Amino acid sequence: GENVEQHPSTLSVQEGDSAVIKCTYSDSASNYFPWYKQELGKGPQLIIDIRSNVGEKKDQRIAVTLNKTAKHFSLHITETQPEDSAVYFCAAYKGNTPLVFGKGTRLSVIA
Amino acid sequence: DGGITQSPKYLFRKEGQNVTLSCEQNLNHDAMYWYRQDPGQGLRLIYYSQIVNDFQKGDIAEGYSVSREKKESFPLTVTSAQKNPTAFYLCAISDSGNEKLFFGSGTQLSVL
Numbered sequence: 001g002e003n004v005e006q007h008p009s010t011l012s013v014q015e016g017d018s019a020v021i022k023c024t025y026s027d028s029a030s031n032y033f034p035w036y037k038q039e040l041g042k043g044p045q046l047i048i049d050i051r052s053n054v055g056e057k058k059d060q061r062i063a064v065t066l067n068k069t070a071k072h073f074s075l076h077i078t079e080t081q082p083e084d085s086a087v088y089f090c091a092a093y094k095g096n097t098p099l100v101f102g103k104g105t106r107l108s109v110i111a
Numbered sequence: 112d113g114g115i116t117q118s119p120k121y122l123f124r125k126e127g128q129n130v131t132l133s134c135e136q137n138l139n140h141d142a143m144y145w146y147r148q149d150p151g152q153g154l155r156l157i158y159y160s161q162i163v164n165d166f167q168k169g170d171i172a173e174g175y176s177v178s179r180e181k182k183e184s185f186p187l188t189v190t191s192a193q194k195n196p197t198a199f200y201l202c203a204i205s206d207s208g209n210e211k212l213f214f215g216s217g218t219q220l221s222v223l
Binding site for chain 1: 154159210
């Protein structure tokens with residue numbers, strides 16, 4: 001089955017710097033890759049996603065890139081702010097089976 | 112949480128006791144899921160249901176049971192067979208397929 005690896009497990013950045021979180025997947029049939037943000041004590045929320053026919057997608061300060069050949073995708077957060085501090089999860093989907101999640105990255109933005 | 116409600120927010124279980132976590136949704140979504148979250152372990156799938164009266168085991172179903180008698184409800188029972196039940200439990204729903212998941216606010220289960 002699908003396996004999603006996520007790195008790093010923890011990440012600390014200075015406020016205003018950029019943060020990058022990387023994920024790799026194993027099943028070339030996967031075609032949808034969402035990213036979720038989880039704040040303390042809450043459920044994860046979808047923040048951005050990308051499909052396999054697109055190489056990059058941007059929404060204000062966040063962007064996701066996808067390299068299908070290498071089977072990896074990344075989340076980029078620019079101009080980080082303290083409210084970006086959270087746990088971020090990547091996931092992969094290949095059709096009519098549940099999403100497979102990475103183990104998460106705890107991002108801390110230091111003011 | 113947009114129409115998905117988990118209760119209670121906190122739950123305590125005594126040794127040998129079964130406890131049931133509630134998940135209700137009013138978005139008319141077909142699929143519902145239960146995930147367990149432990150620190151550093153990510154989200155692990157316990158059970159999921161894509162249609163009423165049908166459900167499938169996820170990766171860590173042992174010690175848990177579910178039912179899907181109504182489209183809007185998917186309760187999870189943590190049985191006494193689950194020896195390490197302390198975790199944060201998340202319910203999620205999705206509409207067509209299994210793509211975009213919407214999560215509830217979670218239930219923290221602890222053992223007394």
